Amino acid sequence: xxxxxxxxxxxxxxxxxxxxxxxxxxxxxxxxxxxxxxxxxxxxxxxxxxxxxxxxxxxxxxxxxxxxxxxxxxxxxxxxxxxxxxxxxxxxxxxxxxxxxxxxxxxxxxxxxxxxxxxxxxxxxxxxxxxxxxxxxxxxxxxxxxxxxxxxxxxxxxxxxxxxxxxxxxxxxxxxxxxxxxxxxxxxxxxxxxxxxxxxxxxxxxxxxxxxxxxxxxxxxxxxxxxxxxxxxxxxxxxxxxxxxxxxxxxxxxxxxxxxxxxxxxxxxxxxxxxxxxxxxxxxxxxxxxxxxxxxxxxxxxxxxxxxxxxxxxxxxxxxxxxxxxxxxxxxxxxxxxxxxxxxxxxxxxxxxxxxxxxxxxxxxxxxxxxxxxxxxxxxxxxxxxxxxxxxxxxxxxxxxxxxxxxxxxxxxxxxxxxxxxxxxxxxxxxxxxxxxxxxxxxxxxxxxxxxxxxxxxxxx
Amino acid sequence: xxxxxxxxxxxxxxxxxxxxxxxxxxxxxxxxxxxxxxxxxxxxxxxxxxxxxxxxxxxxxxxxxxxxxxxxxxxxxxxxxxxxxxxxxxxxxxxxxxxxxxxxxxxxxxxxxxxxxxxxxxxxxxxxxxxxxxxxxxxxxxxxxxxxxxxxxxxxxxxxxxxxxxxxxxxxxxxxxxxxxxxxxxxxxxxxxxxxxxxxxxxxxxxxxxxxxxxxxxxxxxxxxxxxxxxxxxxxxxxxxxxxxxxxxxxxxxxxxxxxxxxxxxxxxxxxxxxxxxxxxxxxxxxxxxxxxxxxxxxxxxxxxxxxxxxxxxxxxxxxxxxxxxxxxxxxxxxxxxxxxxxxxxxxxxxxxxxxxxxxxxxxxxxxxxxxxxxxxxxxxxxxxxxxxxxxxxxxxxxxxxxxxxxxxxxxxxxxxxxxxxxxxxxxxxxxxxxxxxxxxxxxxxxxxxxxxxxxxxx
Numbered sequence: 025x026x027x028x029x030x031x032x033x034x035x036x037x038x039x040x041x042x043x044x045x046x047x048x049x050x051x052x053x054x055x056x057x058x059x060x061x062x063x064x065x066x067x068x069x070x071x072x073x074x075x076x077x078x079x080x081x082x083x084x085x086x087x088x089x090x091x092x093x094x095x096x097x098x099x100x101x102x103x104x105x106x107x108x109x110x111x112x113x114x115x116x117x118x119x120x121x122x123x124x125x126x127x128x129x130x131x132x133x134x135x136x137x138x139x140x141x142x143x144x145x146x147x148x149x150x151x152x153x154x155x156x157x158x159x160x161x162x163x164x165x166x167x168x169x170x171x172x173x174x175x176x177x178x179x180x181x182x183x184x185x186x187x188x189x190x191x192x193x194x195x196x197x198x199x200x201x202x203x204x205x206x207x208x209x210x211x212x213x214x215x216x217x218x219x220x221x222x223x224x225x226x227x228x229x230x231x232x233x234x235x236x237x238x239x240x241x242x243x244x245x246x247x248x249x250x251x252x253x254x255x256x257x258x259x260x261x262x263x264x265x266x267x268x269x270x271x272x273x274x275x276x277x278x279x280x281x282x283x284x285x286x287x288x289x290x291x292x293x294x295x296x297x298x299x300x301x302x303x304x305x306x307x308x309x310x311x312x313x314x315x316x317x318x319x320x321x322x323x324x325x326x327x328x329x330x331x332x333x334x335x336x337x338x339x340x341x342x343x344x345x346x347x348x349x350x351x352x353x354x355x356x357x358x359x360x361x362x363x364x365x366x367x368x369x370x371x372x373x374x375x376x377x378x379x380x381x382x383x384x385x386x387x388x389x390x391x392x393x394x395x396x397x398x399x400x401x402x403x404x405x406x407x408x409x410x411x412x413x414x415x416x417x418x419x420x421x422x423x424x425x426x427x428x429x430x431x432x433x434x435x436x437x438x439x440x441x442x443x444x445x446x447x448x449x450x451x452x453x454x455x456x457x458x459x460x461x462x463x464x465x466x467x468x469x470x471x472x473x474x475x476x477x478x479x480x481x482x483x484x485x
Numbered sequence: 486x487x488x489x490x491x492x493x494x495x496x497x498x499x500x501x502x503x504x505x506x507x508x509x510x511x512x513x514x515x516x517x518x519x520x521x522x523x524x525x526x527x528x529x530x531x532x533x534x535x536x537x538x539x540x541x542x543x544x545x546x547x548x549x550x551x552x553x554x555x556x557x558x559x560x561x562x563x564x565x566x567x568x569x570x571x572x573x574x575x576x577x578x579x580x581x582x583x584x585x586x587x588x589x590x591x592x593x594x595x596x597x598x599x600x601x602x603x604x605x606x607x608x609x610x611x612x613x614x615x616x617x618x619x620x621x622x623x624x625x626x627x628x629x630x631x632x633x634x635x636x637x638x639x640x641x642x643x644x645x646x647x648x649x650x651x652x653x654x655x656x657x658x659x660x661x662x663x664x665x666x667x668x669x670x671x672x673x674x675x676x677x678x679x680x681x682x683x684x685x686x687x688x689x690x691x692x693x694x695x696x697x698x699x700x701x702x703x704x705x706x707x708x709x710x711x712x713x714x715x716x717x718x719x720x721x722x723x724x725x726x727x728x729x730x731x732x733x734x735x736x737x738x739x740x741x742x743x744x745x746x747x748x749x750x751x752x753x754x755x756x757x758x759x760x761x762x763x764x765x766x767x768x769x770x771x772x773x774x775x776x777x778x779x780x781x782x783x784x785x786x787x788x789x790x791x792x793x794x795x796x797x798x799x800x801x802x803x804x805x806x807x808x809x810x811x812x813x814x815x816x817x818x819x820x821x822x823x824x825x826x827x828x829x830x831x832x833x834x835x836x837x838x839x840x841x842x843x844x845x846x847x848x849x850x851x852x853x854x855x856x857x858x859x860x861x862x863x864x865x866x867x868x869x870x871x872x873x874x875x876x877x878x879x880x881x882x883x884x885x886x887x888x889x890x891x892x893x894x895x896x897x898x899x900x901x902x903x904x905x906x907x908x909x910x911x912x913x914x915x916x917x918x919x920x921x922x923x924x925x926x927x928x929x930x931x932x933x934x935x936x937x938x939x940x941x942x943x944x
Contacts, residue, residue: 215659236709265683469906
């Protein structure tokens with residue numbers, strides 16, 4: 025049924041112009057989020073239009089979901105049934121780029137790939153090596169809080185987003201921070217927006233600190249017959265004077281998925297490195313050439329000991345990093361019923377956590393792949409091969425066990441990506457945190473009428 | 486607890502030119518005691534202000550509306566050092582440098598290094614989101630804070646963030662850091678520790694023209710070199726510092742740059758070379774490489790004591806804290822020169838050049854009312870210029886009660902309104918650190934006359 029012509033859509037049409045609203049039910053299917061389909065999609069062309077849309081929907085007691093390139097709809101965010109999707113693709117201007125100041129201000133709809141090209145002209149970049157990087161937008165990347173393997177060296181978005189503009193639930197354009205690299209004027213409200221999934225506001229503009237590209241990069245891959253071995257070396261590197269760009273541990277299945285010739289959807293699917301089968305891999309990448317490469321090679325070989333290790337040239341390094349970055353999309357593609365958990369632990373507990381995860385998955389006879397970052401973030405993909413009802417039951421049991429095991433305060437677990445059928449079945453989990461109440465109040469401060477449908481807090485009670 | 490007027494005298498100041506006297510000062514030793522203080526204050530509707538070492542430069546720890554100052558001087562224990570995970574959990578009263586010294590044996594340090602690091606506390610650093618010379622490469626306080634235990638004005642104790650990265654939900658830790666004591670009283674802080682670099686080289690570049698020094702800074706950034714620190718002092722500051730510290734700064738120079746490069750020895754060598762080349766290209770009279778740690782420490786001692794040196798040569802001084810895009814450094818310094826001449830006040834410049842964070846030191850005699858007002862006007866003009874070139878009113882000192890009236894120059898009513906709503910999430914009655922950050926009077930064009938320093942008023 026088309027709702028075109030009814031009053032609310034007419035008002036939206038007035039705001040965005042006739043060609044910028046879709047109510048065609050077939051097209052709307054492409055905007056499904058968490059099992060819910062919008063009744064209309066609007067494509068504002070400016071921050072002011074976004075504000076008018078939000079104001080109008082709030083007044084009409086309707087709800088919305090902001091969206092970028094739609095690459096992360098497989099992420100799990102509890103979302104109430106909603107009315108309108110606000111597609112940010114038309115807000116795609118690079119507002120200001122001052123390479124000599126290393127600062128950049130861009131609208132939310134700018135694709136990361138275009139940004140990379142603009143920055144590369146000045147040999148600069150943003151350390152956002154995130155999943156679906158080739159099609160994601162800036163706004164979606166920041167709002168979803170996806171992380172990058174480069175965080176080992178560069179930190180996360182909260183470390184290099186300098187300021188933001190966004191539209192809050194009352195339809196007001198608000199800014200926080202600024203465009204200088206150091207600034208303590210007012211509260212850092214933009215930090216709340218990172219990873220908020222559009223539940224607090226619609227991000228319209230993001231100011232970044234940019235980084236000079238390294239003259240050259242290299243990487244070193246070492247293979248181990250146990251996860252413990254890989255994690256042990258990872259710790260030693262963290263305690264050494266070395267400052268790697270990335271520090272990633274791949275389980276045998278993950279190594280095969282990422283480095284092997286089955287790697288789905290990436291380039292020709294050719295094998296990047298000869299990976300010994302059933303071995304864990306530790307990937308260490310670093311910036312520098314000449315003496316630096318020698319230094320890393322010497323130190324890392326000394327640490328890795330007698331095992332198999334390979335030094336990668338610059339091209340292979342960037343190809344491997346591109347695949348590491350796409351671990352979650354590749355895992356999702358490899359199994360239609362994949363569930364990917366994102367866990368945080370102290371670095372010293374990575375090995376223990378990997379053991380616990382493997383134990384639970386093995387107990388339920390579920391194939392799995394794990395990728396751990398040296399900072400203590402683990403992506404754990406459960407990859408069932410069958411489609412029967414039994415799989416669903418076993419997945420459910422595994423999730424119950426894991427959510428129990430990772431509930432204590434100093435570790436955390438979240439369902440990051442999964443098939444829609446599992447999202448709908450996920451009920452809120454118990455948390456030991458005592459700041460949930462303050463988070464709910466923050467939501468209310470930003471969105472007093474509840475116009476934004478995504479509710480990441482809905483994942484816990 | 487202190488309540489006699491002569492005891493309270495010390496607590497009416499911080500490092501700024503602001504003054505406000507509390508009704509009493511209390512010294513809790515635990516989170517439980519802080520809860521009791523907070524409850525008592527709430528019951529009697531008494532304003533409450535947290536205080537570390539009182540080294541702040543914007544009046545953040547002053548009791549603007551009187552009431553109780555909660556000093557964290559006795560909550561100064563390092564609770565846990567976790568070398569393997571490079572974390573430490575501390576009470577808010579731990580002195581910044583003491584933490585670095587306590588973990589030095591493990592090759593670690595706490596990276597934020599404000600000039601006052603020998604005295605300032607980590608609680609104060611977190612509240613103000615303090616910076617320092619080495620934040621150019623290592624980031625400011627917020628980049629190093631993982632979790633907080635806080636007591637809200639309601640008496641609730643809440644744990645924000647976690648020692649593990651990426652705690653679930655909204656980044657409450659991120660918004661709490663730099664909230665200048667207006668959200669809650671912090672009773673525990675979990676910070677990230679940073680590995681000490683394998684090698685450090687310190688360069689001192691001497692210039693006959695200020696412009697050449699500022700051009701050097703712009704060029705270093707443009708070349709993609711990120712020094713660990715890049716500090717500038719102008720001629721006036723050099724002379725004041727040299728008289729005080731005797732670090733060997735040339736007395737006739739117009740400006741010096743003090744630059745640290747650090748990292749693996751292989752990189753440091755090459756970067757120091759590259760930096761020296763840029764300095765020479767921009768007509769540095771000389772570029773000196775510190776031979777050893779002793780010489781390094783001496784040069785840095787000079788930089789870190791610049792404000793102390795100013796205090797020796799002038800009855801009073803007012804330090805500003807503007808930020809500008811780095812490429813605007815040459816224009817901004819020229820503007821500061823003009824302002825100095827306009828008001829006939831000496832202005833020394835010592836600042837974090839690498840990240841465009843200025844600290845003009847305006848010298849005046851507080852016994853002279855006109856000079857005091859001129860100093861404030863000069864400071865305001867500098868800040869207005871910073872805003873005009875796309876900068877900010879404060880880079881690391883905070884808004885406090887010094888710059889509240891300037892906030893509308895940077896933020897709209899909607900921006901400030903949302904900030905207030907967020908403050909209300911934690912501090913709904915506004916009883917905690919009242920009269921800070923937000924302009925106290927509405928309407929534009931109103932001129933706020935600062936309270937005179939008490940020292941200038943005959944009692």
